[in-house]
Every structure is written in structure tokens, then in C-alpha cells.
Amino acid sequence: MRTFVHGSAVWEVACPQRPSRVAGVTMAGFRVRDLDALRMVPHPAVTLLLDFGAGSPVLDSAAGRQQRGSVVAGPGIGSGGAVWARGENVECVQVRLSPVIARAVLGVSPADLGGDVVALDDLWGGEAARIRERLGEVSSWQDRFALTDALLARRHEAGPPVDPEVAWAWERIVGDRGLARVEGLAAEVGWSRKRLWSRFRSQLGLAPKRAVKLVRFDHAAHRLVAGEGAARVAADAGYADQSHLHRDVVEFTGVTPATVAGEPFLAVDDIAWAEQVRRYASLSP
Known part of the structure; x- marks a missing residue:
């Protein structure tokens, strides 16, 4: 321990x-x-x-x-x-x-x-x-x-499994760190955008675009906790600019990127979820 x-x-x-x-x-x-x-x-x-x-x-x-x-x-x-x-x-x-x-x-x-x-x-x-x-x-x-x-x-x-197409779309979003385009995912599984949205939302609990946004935020937030500057994180994580990162962080947490960098809920991940933190580090340029 x-x-x-x-x-x-x-x-x-x-x-x-x-x-x-x-x-x-x-x-x-x-x-x-x-x-x-x-x-x-x-x-x-x-x-x-x-x-x-x-x-x-x-x-x-x-x-x-x-x-x-x-x-x-x-x-x-x-x-x-x-x-x-x-x-x-x-x-x-x-x-x-x-x-x-x-x-x-x-x-x-x-x-x-x-x-x-x-x-x-x-x-x-x-x-x-x-x-x-x-x-x-x-x-x-x-x-x-x-x-x-x-x-x-x-x-x-x-328990019942989710649709293979839904599972594939989720893994693709996570693997791409939230940079995947929903329209592209639907085309790759051979579904319409509407069908993917409906099945994804009903089986996973959030819409594909929300999933993309959440995964991208999570990756960015852990890099902020690791001490990286907001400007670099915004550029590397696929945000249009630093203000876009700022808006997403406030939307998800209610506080600024500077405050998120010191959040204990995220800082403890280096011990409790070390494998995840190492993965974030390996994905950083």
C-alpha cells in the first residue's frame, strides 16, 4: 500500500x-x-x-x-x-x-x-x-x-454484450484520444450517423460526440496535472486553441485549467491508475 x-x-x-x-x-x-x-x-x-x-x-x-x-x-x-x-x-x-x-x-x-x-x-x-x-x-x-x-x-x-459496432467505435475514440470524427466512425462500421448515435447512446450512456469530447478532455486534464503548459496541451490534444481547452475544462469541472492541474482526484491517478498515466505519457509528443 x-x-x-x-x-x-x-x-x-x-x-x-x-x-x-x-x-x-x-x-x-x-x-x-x-x-x-x-x-x-x-x-x-x-x-x-x-x-x-x-x-x-x-x-x-x-x-x-x-x-x-x-x-x-x-x-x-x-x-x-x-x-x-x-x-x-x-x-x-x-x-x-x-x-x-x-x-x-x-x-x-x-x-x-x-x-x-x-x-x-x-x-x-x-x-x-x-x-x-x-x-x-x-x-x-x-x-x-x-x-x-x-x-x-x-x-x-x-450479462448482455453491446453491439460489436458500438464496441469498435468506443475503442476507436479512446485509441484516438478523442480526435475521431463521428461521421467517419459511422461510415467505417457501415451504419448511418443516426443509427450509430442511437445505439451508442442507449448502450454506453452517452452520445458519440460527447464521448469524443470527454475522452479528449480526460487526456488533456492528465497532461495538465503532469505539469505541461496549457498552450502545448491544447495544441497537442486537438483543440482549436487554448481558449477552446479552457472552455472544455470549465464545462467538465467548473474550474480553470490551472486549478484542475492541482486536483487530488486526478493527481492520485499516478499511484492508483499508474498504467493509465503511463499511457498518457507515452502518447505525448
């Missing part, structure tokens, strides 16, 4: 020793004594938070809604700085699911989450309580990751 310190906040972070048996699943474990007003920065994945500690994470939305404990949220949740996390003595396994596999794992499409944070009990019923109990009974993080992975693999195997 490694320690992440950001200002007065101290997080203990654990990572699996081996990859998930399900492609599109990544995990990290967190133990935070005092989680105070953490802005949730949108990410191009479905987020699953499995709480098992003595405390309980609380997610507050700008609309006044509040969720406690284990939750799930669709891709891009927190846009505009609308979702904040807090809590004391929080222990949890956080899972990032590729939207391509999320429908099978969750049992519902990310589109059915309504763009909000949803209590896992509402989706999984008693199964959510059982995994929470089992995670609390084991003493090692690697055992917790193994339990979680076994659950995700079983649910994924039993």
Missing part, C-alpha cells in the same frame, strides 16, 4: 498485483481517514464504488441529492463540478468499468443511470450487501481485489 499526500489529506492507496480477468476493468483500493470536499472530475468510464469500512463515503450533488455507501455512476459524472465526495474513515474498492462492458456487469445500461449517482443496493439488491460484507471480512487488499474481480467476471459472463 502506498501513501498519497495532497495538502492536509493523506490517502492510503492499494493496487492489484495482477490485471483483471475481464478486459475493461481496472481497480484500486483507498483508505482515507478524513475525506473533505473532493471534487469528482469526469472520467470516460463507469465508476463503481464498493464501500466496506467503518465509515462511509458521501456523494453530494449540486442538485441537493446525496448518496451514501456503495454507488455507481455513469461516464462523465460530475460535469461542471456538480458532484463532491466526503467522509471519515472511508475504505473502499473503486472500480472503473469501460462503458463497453458496463451493461453486462451492472445489469442495466449506463444510460439507465440517468446521468446521476445511483445506490448500488438499488441495482443489485442483496448482492450489494453480500459483497460489502465479504470485503470487510478479509484482511488483505489483494484478497479484496480477487473477490471483486470474481464478482465482476461472473456478472460480465452472464
Whole structure:
């Protein structure tokens, strides 16, 4: 377990020793004594938070809604700085699911989450309580990751897959770092733009253009956290100019690029999601 310190906040972070048996699943474990007003920065994945500690994470939305404990949220949740996390003595396994596999794992499409944070009990019923109990009974993080992975693999195997054309379009958007053109994607899979938009939105939870925008923002935001200048990031990430980058960052986070560069939600990725951060670095010129 490694320690992440950001200002007065101290997080203990654990990572699996081996990859998930399900492609599109990544995990990290967190133990935070005092989680105070953490802005949730949108990410191009479905987020699953499995709480098992003595405390309980609380997610507050700008609309006044509040969720406690284990939750799930669709891709891009927190846009505009609308979702904040807090809590004391929080222990949890956080899972990032590729939207391509999320429908099978969750049992519902990310589109059915309504763009909000949803209590896992509402989706999984008693199964959510059982995994929470089992995670609390084991003493090692690697055992917790193994339990979680076994659950995700079983649910994924039993759940419905998305259309191959939709999966291909998503992987192309991610692989191109949000630089793909939606019209070109539709032509390559042999679908009309309208058909791709409809299937993509209903199965993955966001429209193709929104997916392109979110993936491009995520890549740019991590480079800002790595210390790169906004002008260079804007040019390399495919923005028309620096002001375009500024607008997207404000739209997704509610703050400026300079503020995003210091966000702990992104800064901890260097420990919790190190493989992703290395990928961003390898893609930089």
C-alpha cells in the first residue's frame, strides 16, 4: 500500500498485483481517514464504488441529492463540478468499468443511470450487501481485489454484450484520444450517423460526440496535472486553441485549467491508475 499526500489529506492507496480477468476493468483500493470536499472530475468510464469500512463515503450533488455507501455512476459524472465526495474513515474498492462492458456487469445500461449517482443496493439488491460484507471480512487488499474481480467476471459472463459496432467505435475514440470524427466512425462500421448515435447512446450512456469530447478532455486534464503548459496541451490534444481547452475544462469541472492541474482526484491517478498515466505519457509528443 502506498501513501498519497495532497495538502492536509493523506490517502492510503492499494493496487492489484495482477490485471483483471475481464478486459475493461481496472481497480484500486483507498483508505482515507478524513475525506473533505473532493471534487469528482469526469472520467470516460463507469465508476463503481464498493464501500466496506467503518465509515462511509458521501456523494453530494449540486442538485441537493446525496448518496451514501456503495454507488455507481455513469461516464462523465460530475460535469461542471456538480458532484463532491466526503467522509471519515472511508475504505473502499473503486472500480472503473469501460462503458463497453458496463451493461453486462451492472445489469442495466449506463444510460439507465440517468446521468446521476445511483445506490448500488438499488441495482443489485442483496448482492450489494453480500459483497460489502465479504470485503470487510478479509484482511488483505489483494484478497479484496480477487473477490471483486470474481464478482465482476461472473456478472460480465452472464450479462448482455453491446453491439460489436458500438464496441469498435468506443475503442476507436479512446485509441484516438478523442480526435475521431463521428461521421467517419459511422461510415467505417457501415451504419448511418443516426443509427450509430442511437445505439451508442442507449448502450454506453452517452452520445458519440460527447464521448469524443470527454475522452479528449480526460487526456488533456492528465497532461495538465503532469505539469505541461496549457498552450502545448491544447495544441497537442486537438483543440482549436487554448481558449477552446479552457472552455472544455470549465464545462467538465467548473474550474480553470490551472486549478484542475492541482486536483487530488486526478493527481492520485499516478499511484492508483499508474498504467493509465503511463499511457498518457507515452502518447505525448
